[in-house]
Amino acid sequence: MSLFLIVALPFLGALLPGLMIHAGRQSCAMATFFVTLAALIGLLTHVPAVMAGEVITARLDWLPGLGLNANFMLDGLGLLFGLMILGIGLLIITYARFYLSREDNMGEFFTYLLLFQGAMVGIVLCDNILMLLIFWELTSLSSFLLIGYWKHLPEGRQGARMALTVTGMGGLAMIGGMLLLGQIAGSYDLSVILESREAIQASPLYLPALILILLGCFTKSAQFPFHFWLPHAMAAPTPVSAYLHSATMVKAGIFLMARLWPVLSGTDAWFAIVTTAGLVTMVLGAVIGLFKNDLKALLAFSTVSHLGLITMLLGTGSAYGAMAAVFHIMNHATFKAALFMTAGIVDHEAHTRNIPSLGGLRKLMPVTFVIATVTALSMAGIPLLNGFLSKEMMLEQAAHTTLFDLPWLVPVLATVGALFSAAYSFRFIVHTFLGPVRDDYPSHPHDPGFGMWGPPALLACIVVAVGVAPFIAEPFVHVVTAAVLGGTAELPYGHLSIWHGVTPALKMSIVAVLGGALLLIAYAPLARAWDAAPRPEAKVIFDAVIAAAVRLARAVTEGLHNGSLTRYAAIFAVTVVAVGVHAWFTGTTPAMTREMIEMSPMTVAGWLLLTVATGFLVFVHRYRLVALVLMGVIGLMVSIGFNYLSAPDLALTQISVEVVTIILMLLALNFLPNTTPVESSLARRLRDGAIAAGAGLAVAALIYGILMRDFAVPSISDYHLANSYKGGGGTNVVNVILVDFRGFDTFGEIIVLGIAALIIYALTEALLSGPVRARLLNRKPDQPQAGDAHPLMMVVMTRVMLPVFLMVGVYIFLRGHNEPGGGFISGLVVAIAVVVQYMASGFSWADARQRYPYHGIIGAGVLVAGLTGIGAWYAGQPFLTSAFGYFRIPPMEKFELATAMGFDLGVFLAVVGAVMLSLHSFSRIARRSESSYSEHAMDIDPSRIDPLPGEEA
């Protein structure tokens, strides 16, 4: 089966449980089971090839420019983990089917489980470290959902958050590390990276990359000092603990260390960090685990301890250590998953997993007792069980490892770890199952159905089989070890066997087992001493760190952005200017290459008008109407400037936008106060003035610097100039760029414009249907109203002018392709023509004659533009490709027709609709009542008696 499919199956299958739960719990579990089984079978089909030493690959270039490829590879290491994830997954699904109660939403559980499974399979099979990072984060997320599955339990939620925080932070560090690694190796493909050992270890970035990647691995695999999240994650349902926290997720960190072993290991830094962390974790986890009263907490700390053991073995950097690590990964997964499941059975049946409330279960739950005993003895390292074999190898390796120039350090600590490990294993058996039968269990314990004890029993069989006949696992261990070593070291000589003779390892092992038994005998006084001893509580420290981080974040956020736009704008402006100034003074600039264009008296006059109007505007901005007049002056000068500087299209656009903007502002001012009160202190105004002056100076210097130099790189404008007529059929290059070269941009822009107008319309609707409407109707105008709202001369004039206006609009539209003009400008001109009617003849009069709703016009515009673009598809061309031709219809001159004209028509309609809808909406607010409009063209009534201005009627 393709590797793609194996990875995709769990993800696709994750859709099933949610659907199948409606067909019943059995169907839901079956669906999940068969999805996993299908993936497992797919993986098994590759076993012969992998055992023969081949590496199966599946490649798909996804974003090669970024080095992000969907590449997968399957070698021995991937196969081991894949089998563990899918094989133990099958057992867990069976177990969970019977473990979950009717109140638990099984569909949700299995969906999360399959998501997690897919992410894990992705990690172990992928051949691209960027993909690996994605899967890595997915495991953090899906395990968050699984740990917090019992949402009603606060411990579940807190444990899930803690796990997500710790593993998520580690994941962030790892992103950095992986990117560094990819930079050093020049590729993000794992297979390439694995071949660049020398380059990576020689690089100055090796140490940062190593530390960041190890942070990710250590947090994931619960290594000291990040071990504390794992026991808190035990609030999860037991199947989750058995799956995530024994066999799979916590092994992801181990997997990655093993995967990158060929390139990262062997240096002093690797040895010192990894071995030390592993040793400390191993001893610490074992010691704490012994004194835990919760069965699952005991197992959790034992997992921490065993992960430490594997980490320590990988840290030694020797081939033998790697082989021991591989073998222990397999053995630990089998006995620990079984132990978690038996702990779950005890919890399920006795309704408690508190060791002091248990004991004597041997007679009540004989099957469970046998499974627990076999697997726990394996964990203790008793001969004829698989745990013994790998523990022997570990002790053997430890006996030959020297850390910090102290030859006794590693062997002694390893023995202490093994000793405590034996002690808690014995305690698990003795305090839970042995002893007299009690009569105060919360519930009547008895063996569960086969569905629950079958999966751990199967694992116990493997424990015994490998323990008795290690040679059956040997070929597989060799293949996996070869994959870990990746050709950097010889496969260690030697067979997995029970008897090696009287070696130091055997002596250490005997010490550990006997010492463990002694510890258990002296357990009661030891536990009292342990409870009396002060020790740091990880959760308290964690919560304090989180609280401090939140306080810091809040202080920074509120310092920078406390909801005050003014402060935010000031900070923003100052920062931008500071960064720009820094760049200016630290960077280099080429010499000025352009001649300055001579200034004529006219240009100086224009400049004077503009600057004086701007200065005056700031000076009198409190008088809002005056400010608006000055805005008009500035806008006019800007458009004249455009025209002078060879931009006739811009000049036309600017001047027509200016007209509608001023009308818009006038309408707004109708509702807003006419003056701005003095509110800020002089100091504050000086501060703002300084910021503004600094920013203005900086911008002026920047543009002056740009203007006096030529382009740093050749401009693409020459292409547009050269192809405008040939390719676009127009001589007005600006218009051809708009409707042809960059038609897609323009298409997006008219949509944005339409959306803006629709927002205004929606806001008006909301405003007018709310309590504001009553206030608007009762509003007294703050200025005396004109007696003739619609002056005769103006009404006549505008109505006569309307056809002329429209004709100008059409003219500007038609000539747009070849002369200054086009859809934007003619749209604005036509909009102005209509607005003038509204102003002169009144809203009601004009509105009654407006037959097409403005939103419809916007929509029609976008549609016409889009359809014109789509038309190109029928000619087999990409979207918005234009075509043009020259026609002659006698007696007219030869003329040009271009499809771009259809597009421009769309632009025209959208602009008209958007401008009109905005202004129309504003006018609707102003409209006081429905009635006051006359059918007569001129609504001046000479007989009407108006009150004089200021006089009450």
Added chain:
Amino acid sequence: MELLLASSIGFLTAAGLYLVLRLRTFPVILGTSLLSYAVNIFLFASGRLVVNQPPILTDGVTSYTDPLPQALVLTAIVISFGMTAVVVMIAVSAYLSADDDHIDDRPGGLFDAGRDAGGEMGSDTARRNAGTEGKA
């Protein structure tokens, strides 16, 4: 000419920024309009200044001004109208709903429940001064 244009952009930016830093909505809207003038001219000028060479292809003429910034700025002008209109609309509806045209929320931001209607100058000034002190 370049000096005149650069200084114009500088003036427009400075005036625009100063107005953006004011406390009421209308000056802020004027400020953003001035800033958009400045930005539009800036973009346009990035094609370098040329006099009397409009980008209209004509027989016998070989040098034209840069048409690309012009095309970009043309749409920018129209869109900035749309955006101005939206902001103005928001300002008007805020003023009509709350009878207050301050640009900022009261101290305590969005979570402050104690919003009293009617913006009497006294309380406003007191609040502003408190805000200024907080920043100092």
